[in-house]
Amino acid sequence: MITGVKEYIEEVRSGNLNVDDFAHEVVERSKTIQKKYSPFITLVEHPTSGNGRIKGLPISVKDSICTKGIMTTAGSKILDGYVPPFDATSVSNAKRDGGMVIGKTAMDEFGFGTFSTNCAYSIPRNPHDTSRSCGGSSGGAACLTAAADFPHIAIAQSTGGSITAPAAFTGTVGITPTYGRVSRYGLIDYSNSMDKIGTIGKTVYDAALLLSSLSGYDRLDSTSAEIASEDFTAFGSIKGLRVGIPKEYFSEGVDKRVAKEVRSGIERLESLGASCEEVSLPMTDYGIASYYITAISEASTNLARYCGLRYGMQKEITGDFESYFSSIRSTGFGQEAKRRIILGTYARMAGFRDAYYIKALRIRTKIINEFAAMFKKFDVLVAPSMPIIAPTFSEIEKLSPIKAYSMDILTVPPNMAGIPHVSVPIGKVDSMPVGMQIMAAHFKESDAIRVAAAVEGAR
């Protein structure tokens, strides 16, 4: 069976391959993968596809993205059984080009996590070592991408690193585009001002190919940018490219072995003709605090709607409205969701709002400005994707929430700034993949992608 996306598309185009027979085989293989690594929340029994440039190509969709007629839970019991009446714009764009939705992938509840362990459904296991996490929150998407023995690309989503973390931990390629590049219509909100839909693929080509389908202006999302999609697979040379290396991204908290792999990747870039220079992004230290305050403030309002009235979990209505929705929310939300709702509500309450919520917004502006200044001098910034390799589940259990949050230190700044960034495999430590992240200026996805392609090609 063909496993590469490029070859598959050519076979379908030339008429050598029957898409329906192929779909049947994909379902069977997906079931096997599900037994081994559990990347899915929902598997589609009879996937179908239309015509288009990626006709019949298996696409998985993170469960926070609405799919018409297919259960969508955002990884939460409170949405158990919810079948959306509409497709997210990203999903309908993929379908328009012929993409075949094969299932919904596992995630931390509403995206609240870095390891896909805050899951109401299955916890995906890392195909490189099943005692280890796939990363999160798009853990299922990365897990399936790494494990699939068939052509497949994942639609994933990132708020503060949920594409980069699992891509780095599973040795896959994750593209987080510019905020506004892909419509968020139909994405179940975590933190709307930072949520971005992107892709995870086995190769840079795969992830870039699907991103071209998903991108483009959508009037249904008021924050969607009026910028046409482009062919992100048209990689160019990186000769003469100016690369900045932010030193804060190699600080103490970063595993030295990981840093070393990334540094050797940077040497490869230099050998390909890029000019590299160490730079400083002093706002990096303030990223985690301001990210979490902003994210949970927004999340705590987004999650208010889940009260057991119109969709998702329902119970027999007894007592008044308050006791009813309290009962639904007590049982429907997991512990991390409750933690973020309570903290987020606190951060925006009168009396605390200026000290937390408003201050976090100000810091965010500073982070955006810091990046903007940097991109006047450099085309891309290159750093490790994650400070560590994929941790084991027992290591994760021992992490306090603060420690767990601190794992996002390298992914939070580009996510807050809404700049595009790509995580590409760069090497291995303890037989586990290490990712390098490449950040570019707003709407300069193509710059980050061609650097990733160059790194990939030089492996």
Added chain:
Amino acid sequence: MAEHKIMIGIETHVQLNTKSKMFCSDRSEPGDAEPNSNTCPVCLGFPGSKPRINRKAVEYGILIGIALNCRINSNVFFSRKAYFYPDLSKNFQITQYEIPIAEEGYVQMGDDRIGITRVHVEEDPARLIYQNGDITSAESVLIDYNRAGVPLAEIVTEPDFKSPKQVRNFLERLSSVLEYLGVYDPAREMSLRVDANISMDGGERVEIKNITGFESVEKALNYEIVRQSGMRRMAATVQRETRHFNAELKTTSALRKKEYEEDYGYIFDPDLPMVTLSEAHVSSIKAKMPELPEQRAERLSKEYGMDISRACVIVYNGKPMADFFETSVKLYNNPDGISNWIVNYLMKSLNWRGERISNSKVRPNTFVELVEMVDKNEITERYAKELVKSYVDTGTSPRKLAEGEKVVLTEKDIVKIVSDIIVNNKKASDELKAGKKEAMQFLIGEALKQTKRQANPNEIREILTKLIGKST
């Protein structure tokens, strides 16, 4: 009642009459559509749905701001006001908090200036239908999301009102301004709702929520004044609380205590971009500004030589009435007569039937027949006053109505009747000639009887004087 220092401020919520809802493309006025049929994932708050700003509603907000002498902000934001309530599909309301469309305006009411704190736009929550009771007693509640997402303008005043009556006058002024702006349909049910805050003698502030009808607002506030002064007499402390007005009992009752300012945990709505209201945009809206009631009253007064108070009565009755007046004057050029008949008789008949001119059977072309017939003495004023009622009832041409009754006396007919009376009442006629005033009264009485009161006493007196004078 002893003199109390009363401070009242109000928040008025007005449904804007845009075609679509505030943040989605559902129809804003579904009429009598089946409950919950005029909805979509956005106004139902479905996961993944996203709001889009209705530009027309923003424009209406700007119009209102300009009309109320406000400053229009150049960059405005939408925010989430978070609280759990069954009528809110998302358990937050998209409204404006930090920077609303308009701020710092005023409305001049005689010598008093009522400050306008702010004007902003937001979404209306769903409609709650209380089963077997009201908000304080219902067994269960049904939710109709057809109303969820209808654009509202919220107009907040400073606590500048000194009496409930003044609040009512203000609301009448405000609603006609909104109607003249064309942003509001007063015929729509529940289209204007008021929250009133009242404090007396520097005491705690009590809020009465969600009152509909100007008369109800006045009554609710009057009740509060009586209640609060009663409490003071008994040395009880008025507590800060939210109260509900029962329109049937005309009383207020406690809904909830407010120990502190309600905390809505406002954040900027991250789904909606900042809206820039450029100077050019605002001035293009200003240019489209229709004539406002105040200006129209002045113009009518000048143009038609009308007393300003009469012009105000016509204008503040609503735009359709003022339009009706001007159309009528074009058809029959007697502004004084027409305005007199409108203000003194037509409005009363309409009020009595609970109708507005716009949904009545009254039309300018038929209405002026009535005035014209009076002017030409084809009918008496007394009869005309009766005729107005059946005209408002039926909408039938007054000329036809008058014919149908066959009671129209011409001036000639009346002169004939009066001269017959003089002949037939020789004694009284002679006494009148001799200067006896009682005789005049008697003869007029006779004439009224015989003309079936179609002639008026003054008219008869004139004819009598003339005829008696001639005969001497």
